Amino acid sequence: MDVPVIDLTRYLEIADKLSTEPAELSGQLEELGPWLGDLCKEVSRILRETGALVVKDPRCSAEDNDRFIDMMEKYFERPPEFKRMQERPQLHYQVGVTPEGVEVPRSLVDKEMQEKLESMPKEFQPSTPRGPDPKWRYMWRVGPRPLDTRFKELNSEPVIPEGFPEWKETMDSWGHKMISAIEAVAEMAAIGFGLSKDAFTSLMKQGPHLLAPTGSDLRCYGQEGTVFAGYHYDLNFLTIHGRSRFPGLNIWLRNGQKVEVKVPLGCLLIQTGKQIEWLTAGDCIAGLHEVVVTKRTIDAIKLASEQQRSLWRVSSTLFAHIASDAVLRPLGHFAEFPLASKYPPICAGEFVEQELAVINLKGSKGRS
Secondary structure (H helix, E strand, O other): OOOOEEEOHHHHHHHHHOOOOHHHHHHHHHHHOHHHHHHHHHHHHHHHHHOEEEEEOOOOOHHHHHHHHHHHHHHHOOOHHHHHHHEOHHHOOOOEEEOOOOOOOHHHHOHHHHHHHHOOOHHHOOOOOOOOOOOEEEEEEOOOOOOOOOOHHHHOOOOOOOOOOOHHHHHHHHHHHHHHHHHHHHHHHHHHOOOOOOOOHHHHOOOOOEEOOEEEEHHHHOOOOOEEEEEEEOOOOEEEEEOOOOOOEEEEOOOOOEEEOOOOOOOEEEEEOHHHHHHOOOOOOOOEEEEEOOHHHHHHHHHHHHOOOOOEEEEOEEEEOOOOOOEEOOOHHHHHOOOHHHOOOEEHHHHHHHHHHHOOEOOEOOOO
């Protein structure tokens, strides 16, 4: 899928000057001319209709993404017994490493989702996972944590593996840059939806944001059709990815169409999660997606083998969250939407815990 790329440069040049007061913001939009309002409406439209948005942020370069992926390839190539030293099941795997075979695709445990899958046209149906996802994941908290919270497990201290002196700086640097991109998109989307500029970002402050790269061993699991991440949605607010070195991400548009996403070099992919669905009373819905070994993945594996590069597929994924102690409810005019009653007020941390419990495996609590 070749989607339009939204360049954030022009918005970032004036973002700090924009008011958070709706009346004052309206006047500023008029003064600046139609380009800003049109751009923000385009962002909100794409999120509403596709659940996915490709952006170019001058603060997030391809070199930044490569530096991060290089380090994560080295980490995932370490032996399983080394990686398991960073495993924290007692914290629901919300920090440190999650081994392969732990995360459960929601489509395996959600009966409502299974019924929906059966009603899809064959050509749009997702691949069927045979069990838990055969991928590793590392969870790294980014940004300040609240001093006082009811949800301490969702705001735990990070885990740093031995032998990676650059770990913290690399994780924090890339994580902060991707959160900055998310915040810009969240502001633009809020303006496009007719809300105040900070309607979303004010709720994100001190959220349990997670830089959560996955690692999939293509030497072991490089056969076409292998499902690395079964059909699911993300439970957080917005998810952002840097470009992976191996393709395989499929998304489903709001109309039910299945498309393979191609992210241009130097760009970022943003996907809608369940929390933005809650805040917009279903005007935006959580984007459904999967990661599967495709013919394009096989081609990339052959090229990487010829060039003697790593055969670990790393996704530089970051989950941006609403703060755990903030309340999820339809915002502004969305409270008047017909489906608003489906989204009753709930503490974001409680919502996350409920969602994690659905994909429970062996007493642990999985994630989005």
